[in-house]
């Protein structure tokens with residue numbers, strides 16, 4: 001992390017990771033942000049433009065479709081899914097993120113839940129027509145990547161879709177995270193069992209040519 005908006009997250013993450021706790025810093029960051037003493041670098045006013053763009057092109061009806069937002073943070077993208085008519089569940093390991101999201105959106109149709117991607121509820125297996133994973137897997141150390149990736153993929157229902165948005169890393173490149181951006185082979189690793197890649201691309205949101213990210217879409221047979 002290099003941006004000044006990342007300073008609080010970097011400090012808390014370093015302490016947490018040094019103590020062998022890969023996720024504890026998220027709660028500490030959200031608590032500090034709620035107190036006004038830290039900045040959550042991914043807290044933005046608008047939903048992720050790459051998600052918005054994908055959903056605009058989404059050819060299926062949304063109403064009644066079940067969606068889940070992985071590592072939803074403060075709820076910006078989950079709210080967008082809810083507004084589009086998805087029956088939306090959004091989860092985060094950080095209790096304060098979930099509490100803050102509920103406070104920010106008191107009339108939300110979204111079901112906000114505290115849950116850990118590394119041990120998700122069993123009933124979420126194969127339960128969602130649309131699974132959205134945006135920069136959460138990359139926020140976990142590489143040693144947890146295989147389990148995090150598999151747990152995201154398992155949530156996709158038969159016929160359902162997974163969209164993954166992530167920073168890009170060259171194969172073999174060393175990185176001192178967080179974040180730990182994804183290589184092409186780590187993107188391909190979401191294609192578990194009968195989850196097939198539909199489109200894997202490196203894209204930039206309109207007007208942000210330097211902001212290139214993976215956007216990968218998978219569908220279960």
Ligand SMILES: C[S@@+](CC[C@H](N)C(=O)[O-])C[C@H]1O[C@@H](n2cnc3c(N)ncnc32)[C@H](O)[C@@H]1O
Pocket residue numbers: 023026027042043048070071072073074077091092093094097115116117118134135136139140
């Ligand atoms: C980099 S932030 C991204 C937040 C949001 N997806 C976005 O795009 O703005 C990663 C989020 O994932 C959450 N998270 C990290 N590890 C998690 C885990 N094991 N289970 C659930 N959420 C997790 C963090 O608390 C944080 O809110």
